[in-house]
Amino acid sequence: MTRLIAEFGTGELLWSxxxxxxxxxxxxxxxxxxxDIFRSPDLSGWGKALWSIxxxxxPYLGVFCYLIARGGSMSxxxxxxx
Numbered sequence: 001m002t003r004l005i006a007e008f009g010t011g012e013l014l015w016s017x018x019x020x021x022x023x024x025x026x027x028x029x030x031x032x033x034x035x036d037i038f039r040s041p042d043l044s045g046w047g048k049a050l051w052s053i054x055x056x057x058x059p060y061l062g063v064f065c066y067l068i069a070r071g072g073s074m075s076x077x078x079x080x081x082x
Contacts, residue, residue, distance in 0.1 A: 030055070033063050036074045 037043065037051050055062035067074075 029063060030059070032074075033066050036070070036077060037066075039077055040070075 037048050051066060
């Protein structure tokens with residue numbers, strides 16, 4: 001066990017911290033996008049369902065498409081609580 005810890009150098013620690021931070025940011029981004037989908041009053045039920053299905057089946061592409069298409073108004077919906 002101590003040999004494993006000794007071989008785990010500074011570079012591996014930094015890479016592990018970076019990947020953990022990116023994973024945490026990705027989870028937070030998914031939560032925020034889903035919250036925005038269901039908070040949005042201008043989307044119909046079918047629109048919310050289609051966005052949700054798109055994000056569930058193609059997560060990276062779905063989130064980035066959502067941010068490009070509707071990301072500009074996310075802050076307004078979050079700020080005003082609409």
